[in-house]
Amino acid sequence: MSAPKPVVGTRPVAVAAFAQSPSLRRVDQANEVEMLMPVISEVFAKAKMTKDDIDFICSGSTDYLIGGPFSFVMALDAIGVWPPKAESHVEMDAAWALYEAWVQLQEGHIDTALVYGFGKSSLGDLSRVLAMQLDPYTMGPLWPDQISLAALQARALLDRGLSSEVEFAEIAARSRKDALKNPNAQVRNEIPVAELLEEDYLVEPLRRHTVPPISDAAAAIILVAGDRAYDVVDRPAWITGIDHRIETHAFGARDLATSPSTAKAAEVAGVGRGPVDVAELLAPFAPQEVIVRQAIGLGEETTINPSGGPLAANPLMAGGLIRIGEAAARIWDGSSTRAVAHASQGPLLQQNLVCVLEGES
């Protein structure tokens, strides 16, 4: 057995273990540390490791969900970094924390990394919180809510004839149905498309089913470089390509019906070098899935979001890492040989990460 040669970087690094908490509308019996602790314990158990086996730790979270500074500081107590550890944190979705760890693993000084992310979106008024991500001088003071912004993007897609409200509903129906097989998902049901289309508009052209749920959850992944990955998992999910790109914050300067940053990341990550059987996409609003699929170049042969995806569970700051974990799990269980995971953050798909995972055939 040998790892496939990576397209980006030179050292094979595998997603070796993954754990997540169930996504819930409101976790009110546990703070962030308490939400993380079982997840950290589980990922160590799955990797047959303890914290002493970990060379580097990186996490992703944002202070604005908790409404206080340094949310990552106490979260570190979920691990107990004593003796002291090499550790870092990104104010980004934890998929980017995984990227930082992957970069360090490329250098060969370290062989293992723990990556985790957490978000409790239930603590505040999410639409108001996310409005504080916008240009603070020209856009933020208008307090546009995220659903209205997503409606602009959906409208751009419809006006160009690139999708339809029926397709939005089909995406939602498929996501919720697939989520029935995922015990960690939040919105799990089987409702016919025709019935979904009878819902009133929240903000035209978006109906409730096109909008992601508000979720609280945490997730963790252990990365292992080289052959040590086989000690953890029989069929490692090797990262053969990973890249991320950002676009301007100015909505008026973007073509909202497309995602050039996703397309560029997919190109650099080498998505097009082979068939993709499974993709886990963090396109939280149903219309955004159409945009991301098109940008990555995914066709009929690819199963999209078998986990149910973000329309079934959307924990901010952990969602991207969960997409990578879910895609890796499909490699481990043999249902995928070449999977793509996608993460996004910022308003209207501003910043995107694409990761290609491969299992040996």
Next chain:
Amino acid sequence: MTERCAVIGIGQTHHKAKREDVSIAGLVREAARAALDDADMDWGDIDAVVVGKAPDMFEGIMMPELYLASALGAAGKPMFRVHTAGSVGGSTAIVAAHLVQSGIHKKVLTVAFEKQSDSDAMWALSVPRPFSAPLLAGAGGYFAPIIRAYMRRSGAPDDVGMKVAVKDRLHALKNPYAHLHLPDISLKMVEESIMLWDPLHYLESCPSSDGAAAMVLASEDVADATARATGRPPAWVHGTAMRSEPTMFAGRNQVNPQAGRDCAKDVFNQAGITNPRKELDCAEVYVPFSWYEPMWLENLGFCDEGDGWKLTDSGATSLDGGDIPWNCSGGVLSSNPIGASGMLRFLEAALQVRNMAGEHQVEGAHRALGHAYGGGSQFFSMWVVGSERR
């Protein structure tokens, strides 16, 4: 496989209490543009941008790097945001260095900033949270008892902190970018300033600043070509390290934290340094409150435990005749745009070994330490840079 990495461009703003003449975008561009000019580059030459800053509530914007993507020329490129509390400026530079050392990118722009005047740091640090003790006294109130513990353990005389306060402000007079320029600074002036958090007088504390710092980090081939074209030498990265430990647990040594000692050991091992006082020419160390100079002298192994205050007291850390000058730029005590303060330490270390520090240049500096810490002195980031490649 690790590639060599060098600092080839450096820029910083004029740090002030309020930079009302610029937006946040204007502030970061001022530093970034200066770094690009130094590196003989334009926005389009950069492969990736790495941004760092302390808590977002210091400005009141969630993940402000998203809004800064265009201002920093990052649209279409990878952009990354680091936040590791007060150590973040250093951690950000280290994350950027790894992008080069791993061979992923060749030209990385890294920027750190804080525009404290846009919000209120004291408020941001004091938001009440369920089941958490409120930190109503700000950072100084948190660190003052730890300083008391140091004074008791080491038997240091009461005036050592004040000597640091004077020395760093004298250094700042030689740095045109420093926030505080106090030409009349004296022991008497420090002693007569109001007692904020006993034993810390007002003038033994850092200011609140608006400011930004930026560097261009490059691979060896780019660094060599740039040096040939500009005649300005690069600063080679000899080692980088980060360490964290929990905020509190029974028996934690908050005066001389293990994470700081481990981090120093790691970075000095990488740089091949066994005696930092002898082998380094100068150091830029995160000293936001005066007494942290003697405390970090011990923590970083510049002397034995208990002897830090003696080095300070003897003038060893002064640019004026000391054998191991610390914070020749004036340090955090003279400029504190929090998120950028760590990067300013890293950047000033690089300026010294490039022989480009101007009036506060240590003559013939070849190797320098940049250091930052954060949280309850639990997060550490450090690098060693040198004029020669290693």
